[in-house]
Amino acid sequence: MGWIEIFILLFATTNAGKAAIVSLTMTRNADASLKRKIAFRSVLITTVVCILFTLAGAVILSALKITVEALLISGGAILFVFALNLVIAEDKPETASGPPPAPSIGIAAYPLAVPLMASPQGLVAIIAIEATLRQGFSPGAIMDVGILLGIILIIMAINLGVLLGAERIFAKIPPEFLKVVMRIVGVLLCALAVQLMIAGFDGLGLIPAGESSK
Template identity: 30%
Template sequence: MSPELSLANALHQFATLFAVIDPVGTVPVFIAVTASVAHDRRRSVAFRAVLFAALVLMGFLIAGQPVLNAISVNLTSFQIAGGIVLFLFALTMIFGDSKPEKEISEVSRNVAEWAVYPLAIPSIASPGAMLAVVVLTDNNIHSIPAQAMTAGITLMVLGLSLLLMLAAMPVQRMIGKAGASIVSRVMGLILAAVAVDHVINAIIIRFGL
């Protein structure tokens, strides 16, 4: 068996993709985004978010490397931009006010928009995740079967993200709006720290510090 297709390499890729996609870290974002969405619409938000994230990551896996090379975009710059966007969203989780009743119906009508931003991008399909799938499927290094294995592992991690978001719904119902508000602010602080960490790591890589 090729070393690229070995169990050890598969586990290494799973650990890498689990870290950058961060299914656990997606849960507080999901809770914050769906706080004012009707319970029966939250499942739709979760499924749509994972679907959109899968499309983005598979797109980067297949065409990301040649496209970014063609337009001369540095991948670490992409990661820095994503970290800043994630940090700005974290601030809304920490300081944002509860939505008034008149906005609740509007949120419910725009489930697709909430699923795309900030859930699918940049929470699930983060710049770090996009960077990882491009690196793990480098056309100059890895064979087609190895790239297919990476695609399968990516979809597996996305499936775990979906399961965790669906599991968050009963927890949120149990703690109520007040509890969800507290969790949202605490998790927002953690998310802000994660975003800053992404930016710092990208700067270190970019400038070789």
Template identity: 30%
Template structure:
């Protein structure tokens, strides 16, 4: 249960379901309510496929091109930290991604909703790092995948209730929450770098 909760919090921070709501509202404002629900479902499904691909094949691809997981963990931590800084100091997630609007409902579901809003670079990195074969057994990996999919279910629920949530928290509330998530993510990123350095020099 403790491992599930830790993985859930990690993925909740990197995916940022609440920060995705204003993005969803902005890019679907010209669609009917039934189409909006289909877009939400497609975006969540595409995100799940992308992240599951990184869970299954991410480590194999790294091994095939000769990159150690400790090096990837350090690089991933740095990328996560830079990503977190943009959430804290730069434009918040809704402000940055609402400008990316596509006209097709399927295109909208893929970009900018599935990528980079839901299946963000941070989420892809987390999918690889939290399912490392040499560090986690099958049960632990399954728990991580379950936590990741649970966060995606939360995303879907939030998108279905997007209009009501946006009225409740407003743009300012979404921006504030995105920055808090950025601070949490920065802490996680530093831990990832330190763990990667420790693992690298222990080899």
């Protein structure tokens, strides 16, 4: 995958869309200062988790004796299930279950940072991407990791902006439009997930020569 595809994949799996909606609900009675603290802390925690997975991805693979091909296939399968849910998931009517919980800074770590932004799909994607980059301490390998970290930081900056402006953003965007966008993103992610699995099968030699490039 190229860097554009990597950006799309990571943005789709580590964005703050769901976290923003949950944050709006759970901080309904919070003041503006607490909302900002929650937004900054949740993005900080997500950034740290993603960076740790980026830097330790190869170590994790080596310790568990997992091949890149196996990770690509399993990561693609997980991503496909996640993406398919975006496409075909039915809307569930919200039911009132009493007043919202008291606002707390603790929600920044759970559920906003993990698992909503640092999602299982996103962490698998980070490890899979990191495993396919050039390994070692050569200038090219270091540059690849630096670009990947830069992409993660850009996404986290976008996430922070979404969380800080959630009230204004969702007040102007019709819910129906968001549903359409999420389904389009789901279709694109399904294609990326299949491409990941094809790359894994190709690496194992299960795809005849020339077929994977068609």
